[in-house]
Amino acid sequence: MRTWCDGAIRRLGRISVLALLWGLGVPAAHAATLDPSALPQIEAATFEVVQAKPTSDTLTYEKPLPLDLLPYQERTDKYHSIGTAFAIGHGRYVTAGHVLLAGRDSLWGAPALRDAKGNVYPIGKIEKFDLRRDFVVFTLASPPAGDAALAIDTKPTLNTVVYAVGNALGTGVVIRDGLYTSDTPEEQDGAWKWMRFSAAASPGNSGGPLLDKDGKVIGVVLMKSANENLNYALPIREVLGAPDGKAVMDARIDYRLDLFDTVQNGELKNQFALPASLADFYRDYQTRFDAYEDGLQKALLDREAANLFPNGAGSARLLHQQTIINGFPSLIVRGSDGEWGHSSTQPRYFTLDGNGYVRIGAAGHNGLIQIRRPDGADAAKFYGDAKARMDLLARTGLFQREVASEKVKITSLGKPISESTWLDRWQRPWHVAIWPLPYANALVVTYSLPVPDGSIMLMRFVPPSGLHDSRLDLDELSSFVYASYEGTLAQWKGFLADPKLQPAAFRNIHIDYDYGQRFSYASQRVAFAYPSSVQPVKPDNLLQLGFRFFLDGGKPVWDVGDVEIWKNNTSDDHNNVNVQRNIAPPSGLDDDMSSRWKKLSERQYPYNAVARYENDLMKIDAVVAPVAAGASPRVLYTAFFGTAGNQPQAEMKDKLDLLTKDMRVMEH
Template identity: 80%
Template sequence: MRTWCDWTIRHLGRIGVLALVSGLGVSTVQAASLDAALLPKIQAATFEVVQAKPTSDSLSYEKPLPLDLLPYQERTDKYYSIGTAFAIGHNRYVTAAHVLLVGADSLWGQPELRDTAGHVYPIDKIEKFDLRKDFVVFSLAGSPGDATLDLDTKPTLNTAVYAVGNALGTGVVIRDGLYTSDTPEQQDGAWKWMRFSAAASPGNSGGPLLDKDGKVIGAVLMKSANENLNYALPIREVLDAPDGKAVMDTRIAYELDLFDTVQNSDLKTQFALPAGLSDFYREFQKRIDANSDAQLKALLARESANLFPNGAGSARLLHEQTVLNGFPSLIVRGSDGEWGRTGTQSQYFTLDGNGYVRVGAAGRSGLIRIRRPDGMDAAKFYGDAKTRMDLLARTGLFKRDVASEKVKITSLGKPILESTHVDRWQRPWQVAAWSLPYANALVVAYSLPTPDGCVMLVRFTPPSHQHDTMLDLDELSSFVHVTYEGTLAQWKDFLGKPALQPAALRNIRIDYDYGHRFNYTSQRVAFSYPSSVQAIKPDNLLWLGFSFFLDGGKPVWDVGDVNIWKDTASEDHDNVNVQRYIAPPSGLDDDMSSRWRKLSEKQYPYNAVARYEDDLMKINAVVAPAASGSQPSTVLYTAFYGTAGTQPQADMKDKLDLLTKDMRVIEH
């Protein structure tokens, strides 16, 4: 995800942050010492920058939106007010670059200017643009008149100034203060910001800063975060900028929710102007997206030696016991350099038909697991992105604020795009994006099919950040740790859909005959057991515990744990389990070394002797590969049987023997 380092292009903390309240009428507040005769000219040459509200809504709500609770002006205005602009010559206007960029890939209309009479004028050509200095000069397709503001390129410090702008979207106002100082811009002092004490509010961005004679001395751009001193770009910087160029010279940072490293780069590029607004946006976005591509590539190359599964910090995760998780997690690197799982906390929401949704967080993304309701057709669930997202919407995750009420969104409708992403472990993610027109935002979801439903990565993003967001999620998807689970009935549906399955399942065969026998065969281990060990029926719950481990020195994502629960509602936790263990390298972890020694020597609890723990009788045995020369095996498997209540050793051993009778460890 890219972040802007240069203050001139930050979206948060700005004066020009979107104001959802706008006004057709204009109220002018007169500063005491500004000549009233100047006001009509200032009024005529200063404009709101607006975008048209969406005329249609693809969302569904739990009830009609209570729009009558909104102020009259807000609910009747056809536009959102996003900033201020002013005229500096015949058909020549200035606003903040970040105000203009709100329109990039926007779900609202393109930015336009609105005058004091409420007339709206489309932008025609972009004439000058500077991303770092945060200004744009443009022309209009129609003429709101010939009024322009006079300019002063040599303002005097410690004199009265007046900030003119669309304050909070309620019309153009004028507020007074002092021009207090000049301060170097933050990156390398290429120019100096003007600092002033006149009040500025959301919507002021792009408006003129005037001297006592009503002349423009700067363009209002930023609000100080910690004090009542705001920032303006001297108007001479606008005038001296080259005509016919869009200049992009700024510092941008790129970071991933996997580690603390940040990739900083200086974006230095330009393209020719004048250009129509759509062409301008296209050329601008092309360069921003290309820079994101390059930054991510550079970040991953920089981290390659220590990027999971590489580096010493990956060793513990690659050798630990497979973990069965009912909720997915994200693999991240801690401050100690060790890779581990995070994001396992979640909130649970019940659906009909034994379905549920669990919602957690992993960095800037939502991490979600959906269990498909029993009555829902599998083909519809896997094949229809709207169906999956509607289940998520039932949780109340999506709400729209209207005045004092939060109205639940019950459906996002059809996605505006769909595709498939295959991660580095050859897992197919179903990608979809939905629009939230009222918020000018997208919901992007990556959905990984599982036998019982799916696992999702979800992120909200501005439309102009869609490419950037999908770059992130493409990479993050490879770091999701997930257990594949489902009833045997659900597995039957899932195994019949190869396109939904990870590549690892191509080497695994799962067969079962209800009431008779369960069989599991992979390139690593094979086992089977009759129904006399544990009843084999449609509501058996099969968990395949996938993990990351080394196979011949190569990292793989494969099954390390097979667990079959007696049924989904069992309170006694009867289950059969076959689990893989790998010899840890020396010095990695005392606990791992101790467990491996017990496994190798078949010590307790791996000695085929039944024990009673946690209201469950348990028995384990170790199964090794067939002898292969004089070298000891680096891979061992355990077979486990557990059942409720106390049971005789002989009965437990008989069950274990049936489980291990045909068990073969194929790998070495």
Template identity: 75%
Template sequence: MRTWCEWTIRLLGRIGMLMLLSGIGATTVQAASLDAALLPKIQAATFEVVQAKPVNDPLTYEKPLPLDLLPYQERTDKYYSIGTAFAIGHGRYVTAGHVLMVGMNSLWGPPELRDGAGHVYPIAKIEKFSLRQDFVVFTLAQQPAGDAALEIDRTPALNQVVYAVGNALGTGVVIRDGLYTSDTPEEQDGAWKWMRFSAAASPGNSGGPLLDQDGKVIGVVLMKSANENLNYALPIRDVQDAPDGKAVIDTRTGYQIDLFDTVQNDEFKTQFALPESLGDFYRDYQTRFDANEDKQQKALLDRESANLFPNGAGSARLLHEQTTFSGFPSLIVRGSDGQWGRTDTQSRYFELDSKGYVRVGGAGHNGLVHIRRPDGLDAAKFYGDAKTRMDLLARAGLFQRSVGSEKIKITSLGKPTLEATHVDRWQRPWRIAVWPLPYANTLVATYTLPTPNGCVMLVRFVPPAGLHDTRLDFDELSSFVYLTYEGTLAQWKDFLGNPALQPAAFRNIHIDYGYGQRFSYASQRVAFSYPSSLQSIGPDNLLWLGLRFFTDGKAPTWDVGDVEVWKDTASDDHDRVNVQRFIAPPDGLDDDMTSRWKKLSERQYPYNAVASSQDDLMKIVTVIAPTAADKQPPTVLYSALYGTAGTQSQDFMKGKLDLLTKDLQVTEH
């Protein structure tokens, strides 16, 4: 995830305001003590920057939107007001660079100028642009009547009265007075000085003119001070002196991903020729911006490669620990101690009908979701239709739209506007889908991995221009998702019948069962089977495959480390069979791993085939070693467990364990 440059942070802040406030058609001017004779000229030369509200809404709501709760002007205006611009003569106009960039890949219309009479003027050509100085000079496709322009003062004096003119909070153009207090060097390397002034400025003021007492432009209003009542403007002389016919991008950027704390700091430095149409400008900028993100991610991952899971000493514990079943996905991340581990993700539970449910949590900037497919929902439709899956999330009440004082539940996002596939490092097939939320100028991006009982998802809400960044992140993060494959035997039947849903690891796994007869599991590592006389076999059996990361020789792999079958899902005290893989820990890992391996290899309790009771569950466990071609001690062992509720005799339990181990073979060494 990019650590966004300042203009983008400001941009996102304004987007947040725009979700609550829309522009107002009538432009009003409130002068402080400025000469009243100057007001008509200022009014004629100052414009709102607006974007058209979406005409079509693909969303479905639980009830009609109560738009009557909105103020009259907000609900009747066809435009969102996003900033301010002003005329400097010769058909040229100026606004803040970050105001223009709101329109990049926007779900709203392109930025346009609106005058006090409500007339709207499309942008024709971009003539000058600086990302770092945060300004743009452009022309219009049609000139406003009168072609008014503000005069310019290149050498303003400190401590004079100044006037900030702008579209404050989307309520029309206002004028507020203050003092030009000081100059301060820009943050990166002091290449120019910002003007600081005390006249009030609000979201929507960005791009408006800062005037002296004679009504002349001395600066472009750009941003507020973070912790004091002083605001910032770029001197207008810097706009004039910038090179014609160039878009100049020269700013510090940072890239970070939700796997570790390291940030890749760099410079985003490039330029391209102008003038260009607005669409061509956006295309050329986005292409360079996305390429810079690609470069930074590669540099960060290359820099961390020696210690990027599964590499490095910090990965050893996770690669050798006992397999853990998890009903909810987690991310593998590196802690401040340099050790890789799973995120401890809290989740919220939302019940659906027919045993379905949605669980939602988060890790870093990412939503994590587990959907359990309702039994009444056709498997082919669930796995094959992204809208069906997203509608289940919507039914859980996860999407709401605020209208006035009410929050209205969104019941469907409709069909996605983008669908694709991504195969992660472990050859797991993720389904990519993107939905627009036009009212918020936001996208919902999801990566979905099919599982036997439903699916898991990575989810983000992103501005349209940030989709490439999110996909770049998700392409990498998907390889760090830890999950257990679980489902009833009835669900597994649907999953196993569709190879397109399955990771590459399943090519070496063969699961077969006949209700009331026999269950069998075979892979390149272990094979076992048992009859229904050991444990009844039916569609409600719950099969868990503990897929995890471990080393296979010296190479890391993602494969099954634990197989467990529950008789049913009625309670926590499940009758069960379990076959689990253990690997000899390397020197230097925790004592508990060494101790467990010693108990396994020496068949000590609880691995000694002696039944014991824990919390009303009887268990009996033994150890199976691979057939050794030499006399070297094995580096891989398997445990075989049978458990049942209540109290049973040793003979009964041993008879069950013998049925489980009768055909159990370890085929790896």
């Protein structure tokens, strides 16, 4: 994720995105004492920077929005105020670079200037831009008559009265006074000095002029100190002295993934020619920025390659431990101890009609979601209709729009504006869909993986300008999602009918069942079958394939490590059949793994084909070695049958024998 402010520009409410830079604790302003004769010139030369509000809404709500609760100005204004700009003469205007960049790929209109009379002026050409100094100089397509401009002072005096002029809190331009208190070196290498001043400034002031006692511009108001009530401005001489006809991209930016703590630092250094139209400027800027982030991610992954799961010593435990079957997904992440393991929060559970449900958790900056499609829901429609899936998710109340003091549930996001398929490293087909949230100038991005009982998802809410960054992250993170494939036999039927839903691993997996007769499973690794006399084969049998990551001939693969079939999908009677893959752990790994392997290889209890009674259950296990096993096979399979109540030893052994009769282990 980008940690520089440019990656975080968005609007989440009435306060503009500039609150991300400013914070909200602002001292009360002193009364301005400028000569009243200067005020008309200041008013004529200072503008709000605005973006047009969306004219249509693709969202559906549980009830009409209570827009009448909003302040009059907010509910009647056709524009969002996002900052301030001012005229410096000869048809040229200045604002903060981050204010202009708020318009990149925005769901709102392009940034424009609005004067005190409400006239709106589209931006014409971008003439100067500096990412690090955070300013832009531009023209207007049709400037106001008179070309009013502020006088300039490039040599201001310390400890004198100054005035911050700007569109504070998006409610119109105001003037507030304070002192020009000090200069402080720019953080990276002291290339210039910031002006620090005590005049109050608020979200919306960014890009406005800082004036001296005579009403002359001495700086561009840009940001607020994080720890004190001092604000920062760029000296106007830095704007005037910057080269004409050039956009300069020079900034420190870092990149990180929600997989480990390592950060890839870098310096973006690029430039392109100006003047350019606003659209061309955004295109040229975004192309370079996205390419730079591509390079940062590549550098990070190359740097971590030797220890990136499934590589490195920190992966060994996860690659050799028993398979975990869990319908709710997790993300494979590396802890501070260098060990790779599972990460996800305890999910919240929401019921749907027809035995459906939604579980919502998180891992890092990502939502982790499981949707079990309701009984009776058409499988083809569920898998093929992104809107239908998201409408089920919306029933949980995950999406809400805040209007004044009320939160209104969004019942549908409508159809996505973009859909595609992404194959992760293990050739699992993720359906990528993107929805707009126009009121918030944000996007909902989902990566949805089809599974027999529904879908699992990665989700993010992102600003439009951060879409490339988030796609870059999610493309990589998808390969680290740990997920089981489960569903009733009835649900598996719909999933197996469509090869497009299945990962590449299913090319070697063959599942067949005849209700009331027989169930069989076969892969390149193991094959087994059992008749209904072992366990009734019915539509509500719950089949779980415990996919996992492991090494096969030294090569990492994602394949089935555990096959479990429960008598029914509630499993209240605890009847189940299980076939599990086990691999010899390397020396030096956990003692419990070595102890378990010893028991397996020597057929010790409980793997001795003798039934046992534990916790009101009868259980019986046997070990099945590879067909072509040598003296010391590295792979062993266990066959298990369990049922509720105390059952006769002979009956348990008969069922185990039926389960293992046609069982073949092909790997070794």
